[in-house]
Amino acid sequence: MSTRRGVGLGAFANRNQTTQSYATHGANLRSTHLSSLQTQLSVFQSLLHSFALEHASTIKSNPTFRAEFARMCNAIGVDPLAASNVKGKSGRKGLIPGLGEGGSFWTQILGGDMNDFYFEVAVRVVELCLETRSENGGLIGVEECRKRVGRGKAIGGGLEVSEDDILRAVKSLEPLGSGFSIIRVGSKQFIRSIPKELNADQATVLEAIQVLGYVTVSMLELNLNWEKARAQTVIDDLLADGLVWLDAQCEENEYWSPQNLLDDSG
Known part of the structure; x- marks a missing residue:
């Protein structure tokens, strides 16, 4: 007869205990890392707040600086045009320390001028797209749009309009379900104002x-x-x-x- 003995119940118990230990350790590591990331994000947002206050005039007047600042905001989950209590990319609310809820980042840090500026740019873009639809079938180049918007009445007290401003203004229209979107054809970007996909x-x-x-x-x-x-x-x-x-x-x-x-x- 074979002298081999079957695996006892104690072996199963030890295996289950080991598995549970690994699972608990993994959960603790995830919790620690999440807490660390949340702390870092809070620090970044606080520094962003201070930076915006210090360079507010430059952000308003310099379109290149404004575009880079907006990209920096988006990188840490803060949408300057969205309300401050909207969740950012990280899944956490995009609240900046020291800010209240309900207003956009532009409004609470730089005043209502910037929100009004993007609102006016968006209105001009919509008007231009409607005016030129019979000419271009609802597809207008972002650069051409910027030039034609800039030729009109001064916007935001004379602020210069950049391509980035045009892109952000169009993006702000998306929640309205208006059909306005940005598409790329070759090396150029276009604003499409008709709800039709190009094949x-x-x-x-x-x-x-x-x-x-x-x-x-x-x-x-x-x-x-x-x-x-x-x-x-x-x-x-x-x-x-x-x-x-x-x-x-x-x-x-x-x-x-x-x-x-x-x-x-x-």
């Missing part, structure tokens, strides 16, 4: 126009190895939405982007 083929054609100035059906066939039906369908869809304009005076129909034609820098 991959349409984005490819718009990027080609951005590089070449215009396209024809035969160019798409040759360079993208598309069938003629595919190329013509994509062009027809873009043409129907007003995202390209037709020049029928050439030997073969040419399709141009109104964005390139209307953009001063194009």
Whole structure:
């Protein structure tokens, strides 16, 4: 007969005890790390508060400095345009020590001027998009938008409007479900004011126009190895939405982007 003995109940008890010990130790480590991260975040936010108070005038007047400051805020979970009791990226409330709840970071640190500034920029962007929709099919370059917004009546007491300001103003419209969003085509960013997604083929054609100035059906066939039906369908869809304009005076129909034609820098 075999002299081997089966595993006793004591072995199972020891294994369960070891597993429980590891689980408890792991929970303690997670709790300690979370507490440490929360303390560090609180310190960062307190320093951010002091920095904002010290450099308030520069933040208001210098668009580049303002953009970098806003990015620094976002990095630690503080959205300058959101109410101070909104949860940040870390999942904790984005409260800054010494601030009350309900107002945005801009309002409570820099005064209501900054919130009013972004509100006015957002209104100008909406107006411009509506005015130019028949020209560009609801797709306007961020840089062109910035230039045209800057040509109008002074905003925020004459504050200079940067591309970052335009992007943040558009982002502030998202909770309204307005259909305004930022998309990238090739190397350029555009504001889309129509609730319609560009498919991959349409984005490819718009990027080609951005590089070449215009396209024809035969160019798409040759360079993208598309069938003629595919190329013509994509062009027809873009043409129907007003995202390209037709020049029928050439030997073969040419399709141009109104964005390139209307953009001063194009």
